[in-house]
Amino acid sequence: MHKKRRKKVLSILLIPDNEQAPRTLKIRYSFLYALAAVVVLVVLAALFGAASYGLVLRQALKSQSLAQENLQLKEQLAKVNQLAEELEALKSYGEKVRSTLQGYIKFVENPEEGRSPSMATPTGVGEGMSSIFASIPVLAPVHGFISQEFHWPVHNGIDIVAPEGTPIRASADGMVVFSNWTTRDGFAVMIHHDRGYFTYYKHNQRNLVLPYQYVHQGDVIALLGNSGEKSSGPHLHFEVWKDGRPLDPLRLIRDLEQEASK
Structure with a gap:
């Protein structure tokens, strides 16, 4: 059982x-x-x-x-x-300058030597040429060590390392179309120039210009900093765009390239 x-x-x-x-x-x-x-x-x-x-x-x-x-x-x-309509008027700036230069440059006879006509260059030509170059971003915004060069489409500009607080200068004459804070780029400035150029200045410590403000080449527009999520140290991220496409800034700013190679 x-x-x-x-x-x-x-x-x-x-x-x-x-x-x-x-x-x-x-x-x-x-x-x-x-x-x-x-x-x-x-x-x-x-x-x-x-x-x-x-x-x-x-x-x-x-x-x-x-x-x-x-x-x-x-x-x-x-x-x-x-601002598109207002900036459209700036596109005729280059044509006006070229017309001005054509008025200044003319052929004259040299009666003393009896030679063929030669080209005379009055003093106004120098001023006209200065105006042309002032409207193109050829001035280095800041001098320092280039830590990262232009590599499109990964990196649309160059990174310039310099001491924090270094003055950042406008690369050319133009109108400020943006000056504010962004999450990724920190304090940033965008300037519209003649001939379809735009320049960008990012990761600033502080912006010193306001939107719709007209600046001249060499004017201090910001102080170099380390702001924004994409910044890992004090530097300026500088971009040059023309007709909606990024350009290598070193193709335009020769003095920056020389400074970087020292």
Whole structure:
């Protein structure tokens, strides 16, 4: 004959405060195991829920940051579009300068030597040529060590390392179309120049110009800094664009290239 297996139970003796007889509460171990399993599942579910909520919260914060940055870019684009008609008038600047130069340069006869006509260059030509070069970004915004060169499309400009607080100068005459803070680039300045040129000055410590302000070549527009998420040390990220395409600044700014090679 097989012996009956006795079910394992936990007996709890309950003794009331009054004079009533004690009572015994019996609980099966299988019930306790099931209850413990339920508690463990509830705890694991709570931990998983907390982790999932943290992940969702981080993604939401990241999405909010990207949305704010996109809004800033849209506002910048709206400002540029608003200035399009005003800047259109600047495109005729080069033609006017060339017309002026043609009026200054003319052929004259040399009656003393009887030679063929020669070209005379009055003093006004020098001023006209200065005006042309002043409207093209050929001036180094700051001198220092070039830590990263132009590599399109990965790097649309050059990085110039210099002491923090070094004055940054406008590379050419033009109108400031943006001067504000951005999340990635920190304090940044964008200037529109004649002949379809734009220059960008990023990661500044502080901007010293305002939007719609006209600046001349060599004017101090900002102080070199280390602002923005993309900056890892004091430097100027400098870009030159023409007709919507980035150019290597070293193709235009020869004095910067010479300074970097010293």
